[in-house]
Amino acid sequence: xxxxxxxxxxxxxxxxxxxxxxxxxxxxxxxxxxxxxxxxxxxxxxxxxxxxxxxxxxxxxxxxxxxxxxxxxxxxxxxxxxxxxxxxxxxxxxxxxxxxxxxxxxxxxxxxxxxxxxxxxxxxxxxxxxxxxxxxxxxxxxxxxxxxxxxxxxxxxxxxxxxxxxxxxxxxxxxxxxxxxxxxxxxxxxxxxxxxxxxxxxxxxxxxxxxxxxxxxxxxxxx
Amino acid sequence: xxxxxxxxxxxxxxxxxxxxxxxxxxxxxxxxxxxxxxxxxxxxxxxxxxxxxxxxxxxxxxxxxxxxxxxxxxxxxxxxxxxxxxxxxxxxxxxxxxxxxxxxxxxxxxxxxxxxxxxxxxxxxxxxxxxxxxxxxxxxxxxxxxxxxxxxxxxxxxxxxxxxxxxxxxxxxxxxxxxxxxxxxxxxxxxxxxxxxxxxxxxxxxxxxxxxxxxxxxxxxxx
Numbered sequence: 001x002x003x004x005x006x007x008x009x010x011x012x013x014x015x016x017x018x019x020x021x022x023x024x025x026x027x028x029x030x031x032x033x034x035x036x037x038x039x040x041x042x043x044x045x046x047x048x049x050x051x052x053x054x055x056x057x058x059x060x061x062x063x064x065x066x067x068x069x070x071x072x073x074x075x076x077x078x079x080x081x082x083x084x085x086x087x088x089x090x091x092x093x094x095x096x097x098x099x100x101x102x103x104x105x106x107x108x109x110x111x112x113x114x115x116x117x118x119x120x121x122x123x124x125x126x127x128x129x130x131x132x133x134x135x136x137x138x139x140x141x142x143x144x145x146x147x148x149x150x151x152x153x154x155x156x157x158x159x160x161x162x163x164x165x166x167x168x169x170x171x172x173x174x175x176x177x178x179x180x181x182x183x184x185x186x187x188x189x190x191x192x193x194x195x196x197x198x199x200x201x202x203x204x205x206x207x208x209x210x211x212x213x214x215x216x217x218x219x220x221x222x223x
Numbered sequence: 224x225x226x227x228x229x230x231x232x233x234x235x236x237x238x239x240x241x242x243x244x245x246x247x248x249x250x251x252x253x254x255x256x257x258x259x260x261x262x263x264x265x266x267x268x269x270x271x272x273x274x275x276x277x278x279x280x281x282x283x284x285x286x287x288x289x290x291x292x293x294x295x296x297x298x299x300x301x302x303x304x305x306x307x308x309x310x311x312x313x314x315x316x317x318x319x320x321x322x323x324x325x326x327x328x329x330x331x332x333x334x335x336x337x338x339x340x341x342x343x344x345x346x347x348x349x350x351x352x353x354x355x356x357x358x359x360x361x362x363x364x365x366x367x368x369x370x371x372x373x374x375x376x377x378x379x380x381x382x383x384x385x386x387x388x389x390x391x392x393x394x395x396x397x398x399x400x401x402x403x404x405x406x407x408x409x410x411x412x413x414x415x416x417x418x419x420x421x422x423x424x425x426x427x428x429x430x431x432x433x434x435x436x437x438x439x440x441x442x443x444x445x446x
Contacts, residue, residue, distance in 0.1 A: 044276035049269070053266075053276050055336050103371060104374055105375075186433075190370070190442065191432050192432060204417075
């Protein structure tokens, strides 16, 4: 019998926000959907007692997140050196709108974010590493990994992959219009939401691209 | 005689990347321009020895960055409790393009990022706090703070502002096309860049907005 994954992640002390608790979500589907709509995350770790936050690509495969980098890069090296792994916080944020209230105080942002706490470990299994690297390419442009030269032995050796399991994780989101105080409703200020979207433009071929190579379907469909 | 600010921030052990050093920048103008083009940052701090990364609004005023939050929120509380302030890392990232190389290995992202290390302190001066709060609103929508009700005494008391000085800071960026290895140039894969931009859409008035209030000029000009 297949093990049935629970529908929601368990809330912990770290994943229950101190403020705006009603915006927190733990259901698996929503967490995955916010993660999968992004490809850049902000990865936090501690170095010499101080926080470091770096932007990096990530991909999700089931309940695992993967990030990669040169074997010489700081967090990757640290995850390899530290025996029990590297404590990280991986955060993904989408901005959906600017919320302009009548009062400065009630100005806000419509957003969807996911915060993952856990310990990242270097991936040592060759098959898992290849799967993760393919996922990292396909997470940015679905279909791309099959349409590029896979990593060779030298490139694989130069690339480290970290895995972070989705366990202590929560989403937080805000949507909708401004929430002005009743006594402010008659103030003479425009109020509403300015939608914010991310847009992929027309692909720009490399200067040295052979003219006989046409734009593949998985790219033509995106814009 | 006025003190002339140096044109560049001093590089430190923490702001010299271990990889891709040629992408690092320290000049003040470039750092400010990347910061000012964003309004959401990822703020990292250490809690119980583990990293925490949260998205939050920020604004720059000269060589100071400001973030704000409820006096009850975690980092704001921590900055107030910890006598010498709260060690933070504040990171801002813009994605400008997806770089599709012929090899999976050389896939990349065109981006501009800024990483700020330092100690954040609660702002206690009332004038500085007001200036910071106005800047936080105007950083998202220039001109907006003058066109909304300013915070009253109760709201000011409920809001904490943290200041982080720009001192240990660096920018990192990548632009341009793919850098394929010479032996890959004849591979039959499409290669180039997909531009990525952030877009502000048509403002959506709140349902309870008085119809006589027209869209102000500073909003009409943005989309």
